[in-house]
Amino acid sequence: MFFIDSHCHIDRLNYNLLHQNIEDVLKKSFNNDVRKILTVSTSINNFYKIKKLCQKYISILYSCGIHPLNCEKELISFHTIENISKKIDNLSSIERVIAIGESGLDYYHSSENKNIQKIFFREHIRTAIKVNKPIIVHSRHAIDDTIKILQEEKAEQCKGILHSFTGNYYSARKLLDIGFYISFSGMITFKNSEELHSTIKKIPLERLLIETDSPYLSPVPYRGQENQPAYLFEIAKKISILKNINIETVAKITTKNFYTLFNMN
Numbered sequence: 001m002f003f004i005d006s007h008c009h010i011d012r013l014n015y016n017l018l019h020q021n022i023e024d025v026l027k028k029s030f031n032n033d034v035r036k037i038l039t040v041s042t043s044i045n046n047f048y049k050i051k052k053l054c055q056k057y058i059s060i061l062y063s064c065g066i067h068p069l070n071c072e073k074e075l076i077s078f079h080t081i082e083n084i085s086k087k088i089d090n091l092s093s094i095e096r097v098i099a100i101g102e103s104g105l106d107y108y109h110s111s112e113n114k115n116i117q118k119i120f121f122r123e124h125i126r127t128a129i130k131v132n133k134p135i136i137v138h139s140r141h142a143i144d145d146t147i148k149i150l151q152e153e154k155a156e157q158c159k160g161i162l163h164s165f166t167g168n169y170y171s172a173r174k175l176l177d178i179g180f181y182i183s184f185s186g187m188i189t190f191k192n193s194e195e196l197h198s199t200i201k202k203i204p205l206e207r208l209l210i211e212t213d214s215p216y217l218s219p220v221p222y223r224g225q226e227n228q229p230a231y232l233f234e235i236a237k238k239i240s241i242l243k244n245i246n247i248e249t250v251a252k253i254t255t256k257n258f259y260t261l262f263n264m265n
Contacts, residue, residue: 001033001251003236004258005229006183007102007136007163007211010039010060011050014215014226022057028230033251035059036258037229040102040136040163042067043074044087051094063099063136064091065124068106068117075116085123092131098262100128101136102163105149108141121149128158134261135160137180143171150178159261164213169199176207181261183209186219186227189238200242205253209261210235 010025019025029037039054040063041047047064054060065088066074078084091097103124105117128135135158139146146162156178164185165172172182182203188196200208210232212219218227219234236254240247259265 001248002255003032003034003210003232003251004036004038004255005029005034005212005214005232006038006161006209006254006258007040007185008037008214008229009042009216010037010214010229011046011053012215013228018226018228022053022060025228025230026057026059028228029232032230032233034229034232036061038063038099040099041065042102043070044077044084044091047091058096060096062094062097063101064088064094064097065099065101065103065136066120067102068104068120068138069109071116071120072113081119081123084120085127088124088127089131092127092133097133098264099134099136099160100124100131100158101160102138103135104138105142105146106138106140107145111141114145118145118149121146122153125150125153125155125158128160129154132158134158137162138164139167143167147171147174150175150180155180161209161261163211164217165199166196167199168195169202172199172203176203181207181209181257183211184235184239185211185213186217186223186231186235188242189219189234190223197242200239205243205245206257208239208254209257210239210250210254 159179214227
């Protein structure tokens with residue numbers, strides 16, 4: 001089997017107690033058939049950090065972008081949104097950068113700066129369209145505004161992923177209509193995720209992706225522990241049960257979806 005973790009933060013794993021180094025993480029991943037990892041940046045400095053950590057490991061791919069919770073800090077560093085957009089545009093041409101983001105809206109942790117989050121989100125979409133790379137979208141307690149902005153900015157021109165999706169099928173359908181893929185994390189293994197299970201059953205297999213969002217959102221039976229790419233297997237297993245297909249099919253389809261979205265051979 002061949003799995004791809006479509007969203008993780010490999011630089012934030014615990015290298016003091018749980019892993020010796022990046023090679024150790026990859027070895028554990030490979031042992032569970034996770035053969036590629038997209039590690040997602042949340043700021044400009046974070047991008048440089050993950051690139052330095054991972055540059056010799058060709059199974060690790062990158063994104064470049066600003067998480068909504070980092071918007072104000074980045075604006076202080078780069079002075080204008082134009083400077084930030086130009087920087088992301090330049091970084092997007094670096095080898096193995098396959099996506100823009102993660103970007104989006106987070107009203108759960110920060111609802112007082114909605115306007116600046118929206119401005120950054122729109123700029124990320126425009127950059128993604130310009131450089132012809134998909135966008136990775138973060139949305140927490142903000143799905144209506146997220147979809148509205150994606151529609152207004154014509155995000156179907158770049159497509160992308162709504163990562164760690166927790167919404168209902170009504171929201172998922174709107175995302176599918178603009179060409180987006182829906183990615184599911186370890187939350188689908190939680191006991192209180194009945195609505196999410198119902199949504200997964202209705203989403204077409206050809207638009208579905210899986211992720212760990214490591215080091216967060218560890219799936220059962222690892223809940224309460226730090227997450228890692230190797231645990232993607234548990235998420236795939238839950239998908240196979242919900243979709244009533246074997247896990248080999250989950251591996252084949254989600255890998256094909258990833259390659260299709262990111263235009264990879």
